């Protein structure tokens with residue numbers, strides 16, 4: 103029987119993925135002092151039974167002030183490591199889905215309220231707020247308190263924190279790391295000329311703006327076992343004239359590949375409120391295609407990929423090697439089962455659910 107491309111296995115570095123569907127990182131704003139809670143067990147637990155190839159843990163802050171909000175997950179000390187370890191141990195008892203973690207620092211977009219309470223910036227004096235940092239003292243929104251421009255020692259501390267979180271991830275048995283360099287957070291702030299106005303060797307030319315994110319790549323790669331992949335999530339464009347764009351993303355992706363990056367995950371936007379995004383099905387796929395044509399490591403497309411045929415077409419035509427789902431898999435946590443049924447493939451399911459095998463798809467479950 104012909105296997106649809108969406109259900110063909112793929113290796114990312116030495117990590118073997120059962121199919122081409124990955125679960126994108128999704129902040130849950132449900133942690134306490136950086137520690138995962140029972141919500142994370144429920145949330146990640148149900149997604150670990152979805153039949154996708156890889157589960158990515160939400161943006162996980164490498165230092166407390168790198169959290170988007172006070173309720174973000176972190177991995178910066180023994181307490182945060184233990185909380186994540188407890189969640190992972192419970193999930194692993196019942197699921198063999200590989201697990202990746204997105205390591206992040208929010209930079210000037212940190213210290214905000216959780217989205218369902220409005221998401222506004224919180225001032226440093228408030229118990230849930232702190233002073234933000236960034237490449238330059240330029241706020242995201244004009245009425246926000248500006249971040250402090252990072253000096254070299256602040257940058258070294260953040261680089262070392264990424265490495266430390268990578269070591270903790272390795273100790274937790276996490277299968278892959280995704281470095282968050284997208285969506286206007288700290289590393290993207292270094293990359294984009296709209297947020298990086300430094301006049302040292304970390305600002306100005308493209309080479310200079312890429313320098314700090316590449317140092318993070320090197321530090322994480324060194325700290326994580328060589329047989330486990332490190333990938334990077336990028337914004338393929340700021341969607342603002344004069345900002346970060348596809349051409350620079352391609353140069354960055356090539357530099358990452360040369361440093362041992364195992365995959366590039368291509369999202370977009372988030373850096374500048376002036377962005378004008380042509381939102382629609384597959385709207386970021388052209389950016390993934392552009393990167394895919396320039397590198398030889400796997401490329402992941404994301405953004406309003408909701409339909410089974412649409413996903414099959416993206417990997418089938420070679421626009422990307424994998425698709426990532428976020429909102430679509432929250433809406434339908436069995437999306438990979440339904441895609442398999444629709445396309446005539448099969449997925450792994452927990453033994454406990456085998457009896458849900460529909461009679462019309464005799465080979466849906468492996």
Ligand SMILES: Cc1cc2nc3c(=O)[nH]c(=O)nc-3n(C[C@H](O)[C@H](O)[C@H](O)COP(=O)(O)O)c2cc1C
Pocket residue numbers: 126127128129130160161204282284285335369404405406407426427428429430
């Ligand atoms: C609830 C929620 C939380 C998110 N959190 C993160 C995150 O932690 N890190 C990240 O890079 N993107 C995050 N995103 C963006 C998604 O990973 C994804 O790129 C975006 O939603 C577009 O994909 P979709 O159309 O399949 O939802 C989040 C999106 C949602 C809906």
